[in-house]
Each structure stands twice: as C-alpha cells, then as structure tokens.
C-alpha cells in the first residue's frame with residue numbers, strides 16, 4: 223500500500239478511497255476500537271448477497287474478511303465501496319507458492335489497499351512475502367494450523383506434531399520471517415503471545431458464542447475468552463452471516479469483546 227498522495231500534485235494520485243497511511247502502515251494494523259476487533263467473514267455465494275449483508279450489518283461491523291467463496295464470485299469488486307465507507311478489509315488469500323509467485327501476488331494485493339492478507343506459515347513463502355511487501359504493503363498474517371483441524375487431522379496429513387506444537391513452531395518462524403501477525407485458534411493465543419511479543423497481531427477464527435454450532439471448526443473459543451487469551455482480532459462468519467438478525471449477532475459479539483477487554 224502506498225501512502226496517499228495529494229491529488230493536486232500528481233495526475234496518478236491514489237484514489238480517494240485509500241486510507242490515510244501517513245502514520246505508517248504498521249501502526250494501522252492495530253484495532254481502532256472494540257468494534258474493529260470483530261472481523262466478519264463474508265462467506266456468502268455472490269456479491270449481491272454480500273452487499274445485502276453489508277447493508278444489513280450497517281455500523282455494527284467495521285472490518286470484513288473476503289475469502290475463497292466470495293473471492294471467486296467477484297468479491298474483489300466490493301473492496302472500493304467498503305473502503306469508501308471507512309471499513310477495513312482482510313483478504314484471506316492463504317497464499318502458498320514458489321517465492322517468485324508469492325512476491326508477485328503480494329505486489330498485486332498491495333494495489334487493493336486491504337489491511338491484511340494471509341500466507342501459509344512456510345518460512346520461505348513468508349520471507350518472500352515480507353520482502354515483497356516492503357514498508358507499506360498489506361499486513362501479512364501467517365496461517366499456522368487451520369482451526370478446523372485437530373491433532374488427528376494433522377496425523378492424517380503426515381505431520382507428527384500436535385496442533386499446539388505446530389502452531390507455536392510456526393509462530394516462531396513467522397516472527398523470524400518478519401510477518402505482521404499470526405492466525406491461530408484462541409486455544410493457542412496465550413502461548414503465541416508469549417512467543418511473538420506485544421507488537422504482532424493475533425487473529426483468531428474458530429470463534430463461537432456460547433451455544434452456537436461449531437460446524438466444521440474444532441478448536442473453538444467464545445469471543446470473551448479469545449480476547450482474554452490475547453487475541454487482537456476475532457474472525458466470525460457463520461454465527462453472524464447465517465443469523466436471523468446479523469446486526470444483533472454482531473453487536474452481541476462486540477459487547478462480549480468490550481466486556482472482556
């Protein structure tokens with residue numbers, strides 16, 4: 223992400239939906255307030271449904287995640303409108319590729335002005351992403367172990383480590399690579415915080431308010447407990463976007479976050 227250039231001095235100045243990065247991109251990765259700590263995953267089938275959801279959520283949500291489902295259904299088109307409305311965007315790419323392709327992918331994502339994107343926590347891939355991001359690109363989050371996986375899923379995939387050991391090892395690798403944050407379950411958040419220190423961002427999916435269906439998620443934690451464990455941001459999709467009243471569900475999660483801070 224480039225610092226916003228004054229329109230009057232450059233014919234190629236950045237569009238006016240770009241956030242003001244004068245304070246430095248890294249500073250911008252912190253939550254602006256309690257509401258900002260809730261990142262709603264727009265896991266819906268198309269942009270029309272997504273826009274309806276965004277409209278229904280209104281000012282109850284300030285941060286959205288666009289992931290695989292919406293990405294392949296035109297989701298990138300929603301980003302400028304979200305930025306104009308003062309929302310932040312997390313583009314959940316979960317990149318893993320050869321170094322050259324990772325670097326070029328990060329350069330392309332840089333032009334989208336999103337706050338975060340994700341890289342699988344393989345050291346070479348993370349180093350390539352960090353080198354490509356420079357000082358002003360998107361915040362880079364390391365995906366450690368998916369929250370839908372437990373120890374037996376890792377064994378099946380050929381890994382001998384437990385989920386918690388793999389998460390902590392990958393958090394160390396992400397820190398060494400210069401990543402900006404970690405994606406893990408809140409089950410591991412306290413251990414990860416001890417490894418990465420206070421400045422790295424911890425983002426936790428697998429969040430379920432008390433009584434909500436876990437679905438395919440295995441390492442689940444309530445919003446309040448995730449905040450108490452040291453998570454900076456909580457990613458929540460189905461408990462909000464499939465709720466009868468999504469804004470009510472979102473506000474309840476934000477209230478739980480506020481109470482836990």
Ligand code: C5P
Pocket residue numbers: 263265289314365366367368369370405406427428429437439457458459460461
């Ligand atoms: O519906 P639910 O709240 O379980 O959705 C969680 C979201 O977070 C999904 O979009 C999923 O792709 C994403 N995610 C995750 N676990 C990770 C990384 C991302 O569940 N480790």
